[in-house]
Amino acid sequence: MAPSHETSFSRGMGPVPATAGIGLKAPHYRALLETRPSLSFLEVHPENYMGDGGPPHRYLDALADHYPLSFHGVGLSLGGAGPLDRDHLARWQSLVDHYAPAMVSEHVAWSAHAGIAHHDLLPLPYTEESLAVLAGHVAQMQDALGRQVLMENPSSYLRFAWSAIPEHDFMVELALRSGCLLLLDINNVHVSARNHGFDPRVWLAAIPAGLVGEIHLAGHAEIEFAGREILIDDHGSRVREEVWMLYRETVRRIGPRPTLIEWDSNVPDLPVLLAEANRADTIMHARERSHALAG
Amino acid sequence: MLSLAKLQDRFSACLRASASGQDALEDLVAPGIPPAASLAIYRNNVRSRFADALTDVFPATRRIVGDAFFRFAAGCFIEGHPSRAGTLIGFGREFPGFLRAFEPAASLPYLPDVAALEFLHRDAFHAAEAVPLDAGALHALAERHGDALGLKLHPSARLFSTGFGVLDIWEANRHDDPAPMMVADGVERLLIIRPHADVSVRRVTEAGFAVLVALDDGLPLGQAINVAANLSGAASLPAELATLIAGGTFSHAHPETRT
Numbered sequence: 239m240a241p242s243h244e245t246s247f248s249r250g251m252g253p254v255p256a257t258a259g260i261g262l263k264a265p266h267y268r269a270l271l272e273t274r275p276s277l278s279f280l281e282v283h284p285e286n287y288m289g290d291g292g293p294p295h296r297y298l299d300a301l302a303d304h305y306p307l308s309f310h311g312v313g314l315s316l317g318g319a320g321p322l323d324r325d326h327l328a329r330w331q332s333l334v335d336h337y338a339p340a341m342v343s344e345h346v347a348w349s350a351h352a353g354i355a356h357h358d359l360l361p362l363p364y365t366e367e368s369l370a371v372l373a374g375h376v377a378q379m380q381d382a383l384g385r386q387v388l389m390e391n392p393s394s395y396l397r398f399a400w401s402a403i404p405e406h407d408f409m410v411e412l413a414l415r416s417g418c419l420l421l422l423d424i425n426n427v428h429v430s431a432r433n434h435g436f437d438p439r440v441w442l443a444a445i446p447a448g449l450v451g452e453i454h455l456a457g458h459a460e461i462e463f464a465g466r467e468i469l470i471d472d473h474g475s476r477v478r479e480e481v482w483m484l485y486r487e488t489v490r491r492i493g494p495r496p497t498l499i500e501w502d503s504n505v506p507d508l509p510v511l512l513a514e515a516n517r518a519d520t521i522m523h524a525r526e527r528s529h530a531l532a533g
Numbered sequence: 534m535l536s537l538a539k540l541q542d543r544f545s546a547c548l549r550a551s552a553s554g555q556d557a558l559e560d561l562v563a564p565g566i567p568p569a570a571s572l573a574i575y576r577n578n579v580r581s582r583f584a585d586a587l588t589d590v591f592p593a594t595r596r597i598v599g600d601a602f603f604r605f606a607a608g609c610f611i612e613g614h615p616s617r618a619g620t621l622i623g624f625g626r627e628f629p630g631f632l633r634a635f636e637p638a639a640s641l642p643y644l645p646d647v648a649a650l651e652f653l654h655r656d657a658f659h660a661a662e663a664v665p666l667d668a669g670a671l672h673a674l675a676e677r678h679g680d681a682l683g684l685k686l687h688p689s690a691r692l693f694s695t696g697f698g699v700l701d702i703w704e705a706n707r708h709d710d711p712a713p714m715m716v717a718d719g720v721e722r723l724l725i726i727r728p729h730a731d732v733s734v735r736r737v738t739e740a741g742f743a744v745l746v747a748l749d750d751g752l753p754l755g756q757a758i759n760v761a762a763n764l765s766g767a768a769s770l771p772a773e774l775a776t777l778i779a780g781g782t783f784s785h786a787h788p789e790t791r792t
Contacts, residue, residue: 288620289659290688293730313619319538326619351541355616356548357586358579367537396571399560400534433564463574464566470574 254279254306254340256494256522258515261501267297269508274304277515279340281308281498288329298337306340308452308498309333310421313355316375316389317348317362327382334383341452341496343388343421344379346372346409363398364408369415376416387418388451393426393458393471397434405430406444419451422495424484425477429458429469438484447492455485455518456500474503477514486521494522534560547572548579551612583611586621587628590655593706594632594648597641606635622659625652643697643716647706650699650734653691653725657732660689665728665781674786680755684748685785689727692745696720700734728781735780738766741773745782 259279262270270280280301287294298307314326334342347359362368380387391409403411413420422445431438457475461468477485477499489495499514535543543558563571584607588595595603610631616624629649638644665687666674675682698717705714722742724735737745740761747757761767777783 285620286622289622291662292657292659292689292727294659295662296730315619317537319536319541323619329620348541350619351545353617354545354549355619356545356579357582357616357621358548358575360544360575363535363537363540365534365537371537395563395574396568397562398540399562434562435564464570466565468564468566468574 254308254496256496258497258499258518258522259305259308260499260511260515262298262301263501263505264294264297265505266508266511267293267301271297271300271304273508275508275512277305277512278496279306279308279498281310281341281500283312284309284330284333285311285313287333302337307337308341308343308496309337309339310390310498311342311344312359313349313357314344314375314379315348315350315355316344316379317346317360317368317372318350318375319348319371320352322375322378323350327379330379331382334385341388342383342385343390343452344376345390345392346412347392359392361392361394361396361398364401364403364405366402369403369408369411373412373415376412376418380416380418387416388421389413389416389418390421390423390454391426391430393423393429393433393469395433395468395470404444406441410445410449413449420445420449421452421454422450422488423454423456424488425454425456425458425481425500426471428478428481428484429471432469439487442484442488443491450492450495453485453488453495453497454500455481455497455514456502472503473500475501476510477517482517482521485518489522497522544572544575548576549612549615550576580608580611583607583616583624587625590625591628591648591651593651593703594644596706596709596711597644597647597702598638602637606632606638609635623656626656628652643695643699643702646695646697646699647702649695650693650703650723650725653693654732654734657689657691657725657727660727663688663784666778666783666786668775668778671778671783671786675754678786678788680753680758681788682754683751683787684754684783685787686745686749687726687728687782687784689732690745690749690782691725692742692749693723693725694720694742695723699723700736703734724777724782726780726782728784733780737777738764738769738773740764740766740770741777744770744774745777748783 255278257278259277259281262280262282287298345359349356349359376387389412409420427438427441455477456473457477459470459472461470497518499511501511561568584604587607610628614627629645629652632638632645632648698721700723702714705712722737724737726733743761743764744757747760
C-alpha cells in the first residue's frame with residue numbers, strides 16, 4: 239500500500255500517486271475517519287454531493303483533509319445531442335471550487351435528453367457526429383472547471399449497426415480532439431468484449447500509454463438473458479480474475495496509474511475494499527520490482 | 534443511420550415506455566439476443582434506479598404498503614414525473630402529492646402525509662448549514678430589541694401540519710420489523726430540523742406552530758406571539774419557545790426595520 243498519511247493532507251496539492259484508491263460510500267464514512275487507512279485517493283460521484291449541506295458534506299469535508307479526492311461524474315450527459323445542463327455544470331463548478339479534487343472524470347455516454355434525466359450511462363453510436371458532440375462537450379466541461387478531465391470507456395449491452403469507428407479509436411480520437419485524458423475501465427472493456435465478441439487485448443493495446451490518467455477496476459455479474467449469457471456491469475462484487483489478468487498486462491505495458499476499486503451495490507465492509515486495493519498496489523509494485531531487476 | 538438527436542429521441546421513448554419492445558429501434562446489434570431484449574436491460578436499469586431512489590427516501594411508506602405495492606406505485610409515479618436534474622437529490626418531491634391522488638392507496642388516507650414527512654426529513658438532511666443561535670446570544674438580542682426582534686428559522690427547518698398522527702406511524706415504521714402502530718386522527722404540527730448533524734422531528738403546539746410560521750414570514754417576535762395569543766398551547770408558549778431556542782431552531786436574528 240502507499241506510504242501512510244502521517245500528517246494532514248493539503249487539498250488540491252500535487253498529482254495523485256500511482257497507487258490504489260477506493261470509491262467512497264456512506265457506510266464507510268466513520269470507519270475511514272477513525273482508522274484512516276493508507277489509500278492514494280477517494281472517489282465520489284459529485285451528484286451525491288449536490289445538496290446544499292448536511293452529513294454528506296460534513297464527512298466529505300473531513301475526509302478531504304486526509305485524502306486526495308477524485309470527482310467521477312455520472313450525470314452531465316456529455317454525449318447528449320442537446321446542450322449541456324447549465325445548472326448541473328454550475329453545481330459541478332461550485333463543488334470543484336470547494337473541494338479542489340485531485341482528479342475529475344466523466345463518461346463516454348449520454349444520460350439525459352430533451353430535459354429528462356435517465357440516470358443511466360447510455361450507449362453512443364461511434365460516428366463522426368458523436369465524436370464532434372462529445373469532444374465539444376468535454377471541452378466545455380474542461381473550460382468551465384478549469385481542469386483537464388478524464389473520460390471513461392463504457393460497458394454496453396448493444397451496439398448500433400451504423401457505428402463506424404472502433405471504440406478504442408473513438409476514445410483515442412476524443413482525447414486528441416478535446417485534450418482530455420482517458421480513464422481506462424478495464425472491467426468495462428472485459429464486459430463489452432464478452433458481450434460483443436471482441437478481443438479485449440486488441441482494444442487495450444490500441445490505447446497509447448501517455449493518454450491514460452487513471453484505471454478503474456470493478457466486479458460484474460453474469461446473467462442468463464434470452465438464452466444467452468450476458469455480463470452486467472453492476473459493481474457489486476470482487477474484481478474477477480480475468481480482469482485482474484488484463485490489469486496486470488496493462489500495468490506491465492503502460493506503468494502504474496492511480497487505480498480505483500469501484501463497488502457500488504451490495505457494498506461490503508471496508509476491509510474487503512482495502513484488500514482489493516492492496517492487490518492492485520501489489521500488482522503495480524511487482525511491476526516496479528521487475529523493472530528494477532531488469533535494470 | 535439516425536442522427537444523434539433522433540436516436541436519443543427514440544431511445545428515450547423506449548426507456549420511458551410502460552412496456553418493453555414498444556417503439557423499438559432499428560439497426561441495433563445486440564450480443565446474440567433480440568435487440569428489444571437488450572433495450573430491456575437498459576429499461577430495467579433505469580426503472581429500478583428510480584424505484585431504488587424512492588425506496589431510499591420513503592422507507593417507512595414502503596414498509597406500510599409492502600415492497601410489491603411500493604414498486605407498483607413507484608412505477609406509476611415515474612411515468613408521469615420524470616427526473617429533470619442530473620442529480621437524484623430532490624427526486625420524489627412530488628411523490629406524496631402523487632399518492633394523494635393514487636386510487637389504489639385510497640384506503641390509507643394517512644399514507645401521503647407519512648410520505649410528506651419522509652421527504653421533508655430528507656430535504657432537511659441536505660439543507661444548507663448554519664450555526665444555530667444559542668440561548669445566551671438570543672437573550673442579549675431580546676434585551677436590546679425587545680418585541681421588535683426578528684428571528685429567522687434555521688435553513689434546514691421545515692414546518693408540517695397534518696390531520697393524522699403521522700409521527701407515531703413514521704416512528705413505528707422506520708426500521709424493518711415495524712412496531713404495531715395506532716392510527717390517530719387529529720391535527721399534528723411538526724417541526725423537522727437539522728441544526729447540527731442529525732435531523733430531528735418535534736411536535737409543536739398550535740400556538741408554537743403559529744409563532745414559527747409568523748417568524749418565518751418575517752414578523753417580529755412581539756407580533757408573532759400576538760398571532761398565537763388565543764391558540765391552543767398559548768399558556769405554555771414561553772416554555773415552548775425556550776425549548777425551541779435550546780434546540781437550535783433559529784439561526785439568525787434581525788432588528789425589525791419596518792415601521
